[in-house]
Amino acid sequence: MDARFLDGRSARVRSATVEIVDQSLTIAVDGTTHVWPLAGLSVVRQGGEARLSHRTDRDARLVMAVDDWTRLSGAQGTVVERRGRGREVRLVMGLTAFAVSVAAFVFVGVPALSGPMARAxxxxxxxxxxxxxxxxxxxxxxxxxxxxxxxxxxxxxxxxxxxxxxxxxxxxxxxxxxxxxxxxxxxxxxxxxxxxxxxxxxxxxxxxxxxxxxxxxxxxxxxxxxxxxxxxxxxxxxxxxxxxxxxxxxxxxxxxxxxxxxxxxxxxxxxxxxxxxxxxxxxxxxxxxxxxxxxxxxxxxxxxxxxxxxxxxxxxxxxxxxxxxxxxxxxxxxxxxxxxxxxxxxxxxxxxxxxxxxxxxxxxxxxxxxxxxxxxxxxxxxxxxxxxx
Known part of the structure; x- marks a missing residue:
């Protein structure tokens, strides 16, 4: 299957050929092969595209048509798609925790500390x-x-x-x-x-x-x-x-x-x-x-x-x-x-x-x-x- 590969280190988009072999996704790009085990694969479907990434190479992205990915993954049996929202969820949870901490410090910590600080x-x-x-x-x-x-x-x-x-x-x-x-x-x-x-x-x-x-x-x-x-x-x-x-x-x-x-x-x-x-x-x-x-x-x-x-x-x-x-x-x-x-x-x-x-x-x-x-x-x-x- 044809796809587009971004290595995460440059803005260059390169053509790639992908296939699934032995429970791994192999990506052939300019004579170099990247191997992503399916166990660590994250797939996000956006519109007509499937965006794939892997936990061993978090910055790299593979982009291909959703239909192509469906045929490729279906031909190899059911591939468990790990929706690539973990990072976003962690970010939201982290920001929420930070906001709660800030609010607690402003409305509880600062008033509590202001008295001792004033006396000191x-x-x-x-x-x-x-x-x-x-x-x-x-x-x-x-x-x-x-x-x-x-x-x-x-x-x-x-x-x-x-x-x-x-x-x-x-x-x-x-x-x-x-x-x-x-x-x-x-x-x-x-x-x-x-x-x-x-x-x-x-x-x-x-x-x-x-x-x-x-x-x-x-x-x-x-x-x-x-x-x-x-x-x-x-x-x-x-x-x-x-x-x-x-x-x-x-x-x-x-x-x-x-x-x-x-x-x-x-x-x-x-x-x-x-x-x-x-x-x-x-x-x-x-x-x-x-x-x-x-x-x-x-x-x-x-x-x-x-x-x-x-x-x-x-x-x-x-x-x-x-x-x-x-x-x-x-x-x-x-x-x-x-x-x-x-x-x-x-x-x-x-x-x-x-x-x-x-x-x-x-x-x-x-x-x-x-x-x-x-x-x-x-x-x-x-x-x-x-x-x-």
Whole structure:
């Protein structure tokens, strides 16, 4: 029978003559004879062709018409055809096992390792990372211009951080950002957005938010979230090859630091520790429960729910549950700020500050005085504020 032979070492296709002799397939090609025992033969029928290979010469292929192969094999009695799918099946099974392993590592291994890695991270390393993150945030979210209010807010952060067991220099400041949020960065910086300051109903609510973020820093939750996110990025880099890059992933993390999320246990721990820090100072911790009640859409003591907490609720576990836990543990105490200090803090971002969109426009020479309303204004007009302290 005539066939085409490919040796697997070159692209050349050569004419061959084949026959079955003594339970072996003999292939005569250019004066050379290849002998493939039928016991190791694999046959794949595709369309009108039969593609044959052998386990002793896996790269070589013999191609012939299906009808010719049927006559040849039938003339010698029944030849057991081993469908040449073993390699593909093994490949699929291997890829499936690899995918399961990757998923297990990402969703189980990385979170489990992130805690020990965060605690083992040198303080100096986290501080340097925090400086980079802070620089990224400063380029996007400018500081509010009210110097006196900033000083009062920083002093409140210092008082609360003094009760915490942390080597980091905690620095609290107010920033212009089109979201209701507060977030801690690695190494100590804490950013409070103008929307959160505006929507807080009392200095005790603001103090509860600050204490909560200080607790995240003390417990190394921030670095834990970084390692979890960075670990996934490094894993993806290993899987897909160059292009994402660990360095690029670190930059992405810096640019998206507000999206470093904590688990339910970390949030609960920060709530409880934040209240304890306030108690140690002799301050009231009742602001935490009232803040969470309103985040959960509940009305308490005549308060209206926050403008909109959609983003906050999407990144935080069950605010109503947290409010109930905070209410059970709260204590009365001194107010966090005097009435005059509170009024000054509330005015920190009201005048003389650039909103982040206009700041970026001016930085890159875009737009003018008649530009459209900034994103923060648009979000507030449509009630689209809210994120996570």
């Amino acid at each position: 991270t040198p303080v100096s390393f986290e501080q340097r990372m925090g400086q980079n993150f802070d620089g990224q945030m400063g380029a996007i979210f400018p500081e509010c211009a009210g110097e006196e209010g900033q000083a009062i807010l920083a002093a409140l952060g210092d008082r609360i951080a003094a009760q915490a067991d942390t080597p980091f220099d905690v620095r609290v400041r107010a920033v212009q950002a089109p979201m209701l949020n507060a977030f801690a960065l690695p190494g100590g910086p804490i950013l409070i957005t103008d929307d959160l300051i505006r929507d807080a109903k009392s200095p005790d609510e603001l103090a509860a938010v600050v204490a909560h973020e200080v607790a995240h820093i003390e417990k190394r939750h921030v670095m834990q979230a970084v390692w979890r996110s960075l670990g996934v990025g490094l894993l993806l880099d290993a899987v897909v090859g160059g292009g994402t890059g660990a360095g690029q992933q670190a930059v992405i993390l810096a640019g998206q630091a507000t999206d470093l999320r904590y688990g339910r246990d970390a949030e609960s721990e920060a709530d409880a520790r934040g209240q304890q820090l306030l108690h140690d100072l002799g301050l009231s911790s009742r602001g935490m429960a009232s803040f969470f009640w309103r985040l959960g859409g509940e009305q308490e003591e005549g308060d209206q729910a926050l403008t909109s907490a959609t983003e906050f609720l999407s990144t935080h576990p069950d605010s109503t549950r947290r409010a109930k836990a905070a209410r059970a543990a709260e204590r009365t105490g001194a107010p966090a700020l005097t009435a005059q200090e509170w009024a000054t803090v509330q005015a920190t971002c009201e005048t003389g500050s650039d909103n982040p969109i206009d700041s970026l426009k001016r930085r890159f020479g875009l737009g003018g005085d008649d530009a459209a309303p900034d994103q923060g204004q648009q979000m507030r007009m449509h009630g689209q504020t809210g994120r996570r302290p």
